[in-house]
Every structure is written in C-alpha cells, then in structure tokens.
Amino acid sequence: MRTMRLVTAGVVVILLAGLFVLAMNPVWRDDARLQAFYERVVAYPLPPNTRDIFPMDRDVVFGKNLVGGGGSYCDYRVRLTLQTALTPQEIRRHYDHAAIAGAEAKAEISLYFREQDPAGGRRVILEAYDSHDWDWDWRCY
Template sequence: MRILWGCVALAVIAPLVGLFVLIMIPVWRDNARLDDLYERVLAHPLPPNSRDVFLMDRDVTFGKNLVGGSGSYCDYRVRITLQTALTPQEIRRHYDNAVIPGAESKVMISLYFGEDGDGGGRRVIVEAYDSHNWDGDWRCY
C-alpha cells in the first residue's frame, strides 16, 4: 500500500516540478543576464576625478518595457551615482565612448547631472539600459 501511495505521489509531484522548472528557466536566465550587466557596468572604468561613493543609490531593475512603449521586451537597467570634479561635457565624452556589451548589442547610457555640491563635486547618475525581445520570461510578456 505504501508503494502505491509513493507512486501516486510521484506521478502528481513530478509533472508539477517539471512545469515549475520549465517556467523558471527563462527567469533564471534573465536574472543571470541582469547580474552580468551589473558586473560589466561596475567593471567599466570610472571617469577621471570621479568616485562611486553613493553605494546606497545603486539600483538594478528588470521588467517589461521600463522606458515605455509597446511589445514584449525584457529590459534591464543599472543605475549608479558618482561624485565627480569633471564638467558635464567631460562626463558625456567619457560615456559616449563606453562600450559595455548587452544581451544583443551595446547598452545605452543616460546621464543625469545634479548641482555642484559644497565640496566642489557634482553628482552624476549613470544609467545603463539594455533590452531584448521576449524569449520566454513570463515577467516580460
């Protein structure tokens, strides 16, 4: 009788586990892509006279159409905040030449500049954005 119940339990649980794995494989893959993008953004050299001192301002986001629009796209965004002594033009020049690989092409970088601080530095928010067509992750459908 125990063997029968064990077989019945296995017959019910095994398909559920298989379905769970099939649904989660794209999620795990996209989570790994986001982690890799985060590491590549952090590995990119900072502009001269700049520091990444606002660790609590780092933001890593994944979702569908983060910048708007329609369609089924998986979007990744990594945001870091720097303190720099450089001008906005110098920062733009540094990041215009940046080549950070994304899932399908190089990432797009947006810069947002704050006012000059008391210490002579300026805050700069650097956003690295990447996207790819939907490939099975239910969070992007």
C-alpha cells in the first residue's frame, strides 16, 4: 500500500514538472530573445560625440501590446538615454540606416529629443522596438 502511494506521488510530481516545463518553455525562449535583442541594441555603434549617460539604468521591457492596440502580440523594447553634441538631423541620419535585428524582424527605432542644454549638449531617448504574434508565451495572451 505504501509503495502504491509513493508511485502515485512520483507520477504526480513528474506530471507537474512536465506541465511546468511545458508552460515555461515559451517564457524562457522569449526571455532569451529579449536578452539577445538588448545586446544587439547596446552593441550598435553610437554616433560620434555621443555617449550613453545612464548605462546602469537602461529600460528593457517585454510584454503584451506595449504600444497599445488589441490582439495577442509579444513586444520587445529597449530604451537608452544618450547625451550628444550632434543635431537631431545628424542623429536621425545615423539611426535611419541602423540594421539592428529585432527578436523576429528588423527593429524599429524611435528617437525623442530634449532641448539643447546650456553646455551645448542634448539628451536623446533611443527606443528600439520589435514585436511578433503570440507564440504560446502566457505573458502575451
């Protein structure tokens, strides 16, 4: 009788572990995609006279429909805050041709500019974004 209970408990534990792995596999896959996307964005060369002013405070986000809208999409966003001596046109020109691979397609780049500060510099927020249809990650459903 005791052996039967141990076997039953073992089967239950194995089934639960299998369900856990099945549910978490898409999560682990998308977390790895986000990490790789982040590394590609950070590795892309900055424009001349530009630096990443908050490398310890970069914004890296994964979630459902980060830019709004309906549907089940998995979105990836990396945000960097830069300080530059260049004009907005020069920064745009640098990133217009950026070939940063996203999680599934080419990343979309958005730039947001602050007014020039008294020292002649300007802060720029760079957002790299990518998205794909839901692929079993429960965080995007």
